[in-house]
Amino acid sequence: MKLHIADSYERASGLAAAEVCRLVQAQPEAVLCFAAGDTPRLAYSLIVQKAREEQIDFSRITFIGLDEWVGIPPENEGSCHYFLQENLIRPLGLMPAQVHLFDALSRDLSAETERLNQAVAHAGGLDLILVGIGMNGHIGFNEPGIPFDSYAHVVELEAFTQEVGQKYFRTQTVLNQGITLGLRHLTEAKQAILIANGLKKAEIVRQAIEGPVSPDVPASVMRLHPGGLFLIEREAASALHSSPA
Numbered sequence: 001m002k003l004h005i006a007d008s009y010e011r012a013s014g015l016a017a018a019e020v021c022r023l024v025q026a027q028p029e030a031v032l033c034f035a036a037g038d039t040p041r042l043a044y045s046l047i048v049q050k051a052r053e054e055q056i057d058f059s060r061i062t063f064i065g066l067d068e069w070v071g072i073p074p075e076n077e078g079s080c081h082y083f084l085q086e087n088l089i090r091p092l093g094l095m096p097a098q099v100h101l102f103d104a105l106s107r108d109l110s111a112e113t114e115r116l117n118q119a120v121a122h123a124g125g126l127d128l129i130l131v132g133i134g135m136n137g138h139i140g141f142n143e144p145g146i147p148f149d150s151y152a153h154v155v156e157l158e159a160f161t162q163e164v165g166q167k168y169f170r171t172q173t174v175l176n177q178g179i180t181l182g183l184r185h186l187t188e189a190k191q192a193i194l195i196a197n198g199l200k201k202a203e204i205v206r207q208a209i210e211g212p213v214s215p216d217v218p219a220s221v222m223r224l225h226p227g228g229l230f231l232i233e234r235e236a237a238s239a240l241h242s243s244p245a
């Protein structure tokens, strides 16, 4: 595990974007898995900008979406699908054949988990996974208590996640379940990056980095990844004992 404390959100996002672009330049057929959410928004815009400026070819990558709210249609602005479509897939000009996202409206969610497990496996595994950290320590929708060795699954969301998740939606929305890749996808990825910013994440970041490695704090799984990089902005790092902040 590596810890990088960045001076600003812009700096943390820039480092994440640079890492993604570096990988795609070195390996144009890279398999990338990205989270939706407020945290990586700037990193995605910087990736798009860099891809344009430096003419980085994303046409051969495979793109895998990390998770989705069950029952939320892709045209809903709060869905992960919509977010990834608007912030990455469309601006990068990715083609449908290279993009794999959960269909959260499927009547057979178990088949959906299998479809995404297969998509990752057929692509040869993930080269890079880029995630945020939930207020309860979740990664994707791997809520506290989910075993580290899980692949894709459907999950009942904690009341806290349902409440925090309202921020993505214009109106009060029922968010009982999520569908997500598992933490084993993260530990098996060749590279894993977790970004966190803001004071509100400081305590959960401390638990993930300095507390026990335990499914109680899913993001602590990053410490089992030999190259796992915590990219933490100064305020989000302020509760760390190792932090200069």
Ligand code: PGA
Residues within 6 Å of the ligand: 035, 036, 037, 038, 039, 040, 132, 133, 134, 135, 138, 139, 140
């Ligand atoms: P956020 O979400 O980036 O919107 O804070 C993080 C998460 O829930 O994983």
